[in-house]
Amino acid sequence: MLSKIRTATLKGIDGCVVTVEADIHRGLPLLTVVGLADVTIKEACKRIKPAIINSGYSFPNERVTVNLSPAGKRKEGSHFDLPIAVAIISLQHGGIDIRDTALMGEVSLDGKINPVNGILPLALSVRKAGIKNIILPLKNAQEASVLKDMNVFPVTDLCQVTDHIFGIEKIKVYRCNEISGNKNENRDFSQVIGQETAKRAVTIGAAGNHGILMIGSPGCGKTMIAKRIPTIMPELTYEEKLEITGIYSVAGLLKQGQAIVSERPFRDPHHTTSKAALIGGGKKPRPGELSLAHRGVLFLDELGEFESSVIDTMRQPVEDGFIRIKRQSDEVIFPSKVMIVAAANPCRCGNLWDEKKVCTCTDRQLDNYMKKLYGPFSDRIDMHIKMSPVEGSEIINAGRAVRVMSSNQMRKKVNDAVALQRERYRNTVYENNGSLDERGIKQFCMPDTNGLKLMSEAYEKMGISMRAYGKLLKISRTIADLQQDREIREEHVAEALMYRISSVRNQGIRRF
Template identity: 45%
Template sequence: MLSKVLSSATYGIDAYIVEVETSAEQKLPSFLIVGLPDNAIKESRERVSAAIKNSGFEFPPRKFTVNLAPADIKKEGSSFDLPIAIGILAANEKISPAMLEDTVFLGELALDGKLRSVKGALPVAVEAKKQGMKRLILPADSVKEASIVDGISVYGFQQLADVIAFLNDEVTAEPVYTSREEIFSKVNHYHLDFADVKGQENVKRALEVAAAGGHNILMIGPPGSGKTMLAKRIPTILPPLSFEEALETTKIHSVAGILPSDQALITERPFRSPHHTVSDAALVGGGSFPRPGEVSYAHHGVLFLDELPEFKKNVLEVMRQPLEDSRVTVSRSKMSLEFPANFMLAAAMNPCPCGFYTDPGRDCTCIPPQIQKYMSRISGPLLDRIDIHIEVPAVKYKELSSEAGGEPSADIRKRVIKSRMRQYARFKDQPHIYNNADMGSKEVRTYCKLDGSGNELLKMAMTRLGFSARAYDRILKVARTIADLSDSEQIQAQHISEAIQYRSLDRELWKR
């Protein structure tokens, strides 16, 4: 007898429907799975047979052939255990075929029949709804994220026997729904705040500009000046995630299997801080079956690279494409996958190997060739993709001992949101442009026009400091953000002056 059960698999961060066809024949007992399965799927033969027997059902001595269609796409993972088990039982007429129509099954089976959580439940739910499916049956530990999708009934079960009883109409189960309003009502409760940071007012201003325009920022200063402390507070001043942004970010974390089982949706901006020993594949994504990397996990959030020169040079260079295109393309001989990577880069570094080159209170023990070698680990093209470079000086004792608190993150965030709203209105007819940092050369010429004094000031800076053509565009984008924070439609000379200040530090330290 032949049965057909619907399942799903992920490709990149999206999903596609897989038909699990099972044929049962009265021949010598065997169990064959075809359709380009990986080793985890091939091993499901033992898991499925043990789970069926230990759930109180007979595993008949027949020849079973399971085909995963489309057969020309490689399948991976253990999420096909449940649909294969349902297909075998349906082929043996143990399950009513009526409930199999318009139902997608996904889940890993333990040997005792328990259902274990799987990766990618959210993109599977999105695709199932798009294909007009009515039901999605999952392990109970994976049902939370899938239930955020409207228009499809999502059921969570603990045991294979419970699924079979539900399909045979022996028990009833209620679909799980998650309220978006309830989830978003609990967001933006951060335990970190800019009010905790003593002094560093100029750095806070630079971070406010970076957050308002989505600009990348590099902080340079001696050890203990507060670079990491400041970077960890950047998400507290960024605008809240929209539902579309939260859904896309959650899909990435779901596919990677790093979404907590009790969390339906990521509602706060991600903050990722990989160690400097990270590999290029771990940072941007890769592997034989490509997976997203840290730049994709930070999508719509912040990627913080501490001790920037300590990262391997090849690791830093592979970041140039995602910084420019806001996406990562991972190509293999048989496939090419694309992962979104629209993040804000915040990096921190010392000005020299000992760390005290720019500190007036400490003597630097490095000789000029050492400093040059240290700084040359960061290439010019990568630096040009970082809009704002700011010096973080050591905090003075007077500021440290002061009882006065700094400006709270909530106040800074209000200005950032107001600036972002101006940008949303400006780019509402421009696809894929959401803030000033996303502007291309065409948009820069349209929205970053200068008056006479601003033009002369920028011309003088370009000539004297030797900025590249890319740096010219970056200065104009930052100046546009500064003007938005000042509620000014026209970029004025003082806005250009402040933007140039955020580009001059690298020319002092990276002299050739």
């Protein structure tokens, strides 16, 4: 007798379909699981037997072999409990082969079905294989229901599953009329006093997905601005929501009652964060802060306080848009298409640019700080802006009826620019101006004659690198898009040059 049940397994956030095969034959009573199963699945043998008996079924008093096919792929996760248990029960009914339905869930000793992490990417993998029906724990039903073309059957115990499969009592398809998502807190750019240059810079950054480094004295509003950037970014598409929700599902970070992540993520790891926590990893690789910020903002506050080795690990993932983690012969890939937003003081004490305070940093401390602040990673951030303390007159005017641009107004400008980019890159591999490579820059970002002349002068006189040269052209393209101009002009290039700051010392600031 042979039973076959479909389920899936995850590698990172990508899944593949697995067939659970159960066979019964003569021999001493023994349950064996083969097919590169991890410890969690092998422990299932001790959970499944009492679960089957406590559910009113008898456990075979013969040798039972369970194979997880394909046998060459590693499998992990407690969600294999349910398909294994159902496959064993069905052996006593002559076996069963279910091809159009996948089963997932953790089984308790009393036969109850417990929720598991990673349901959405698991469901995505079976959908990709053409399976349209999925039986899973009731508490995971809302998460899986975001897939509009899947039939979700929620269950609470083992008996309910077997009754459905054997046609005794069918389970109704789960329908979620209202999908809950996370909501941004009450943050708006109209609450930010002054800092108009910084607001303009983040508008450009959000429109073209350009990274931003804000350097200024403590308390000038760097963090306040960074936290409001998601409020002006374009709305997520349905596929982008699924991507982000899948990552959070694997990480176990979906909140109670939250079916889908509907707002762009904002992650702000502390400067003491380790490499593994930032880019992901571990014995069983899990997504780090860089992947949790996928399609959103990764805010690195106090950039100069991060360990250099930790920051350097992000250089390649930020450019590639994904993180490749290797463990022995296995490889896991996590997405990392983020908007990098970093903030830093001009020096360790923060008073270097403040005319009313004295910088207490020694030359050695200043040199060490500058090496970290203006290293290879910051060179990969598109825009560098200087922020000064807010003037007293601006604070006074803030209490009056002064017109300040809100997040909704800024988002409208961003959406108009994004619409142009989507039209421009419709039949290309590019998503936005920030994703352009050397070939894309040459094709889409060449300025007019006067703009090209200004770029050439900047390259010769200001000592910019080739990487910075390309980034300036991409920023110029986004500035033109914000003005609904299909041609990059001299004024667009001139504004882009404002957003690159070089090393700073006591004598002030140099641009490059």
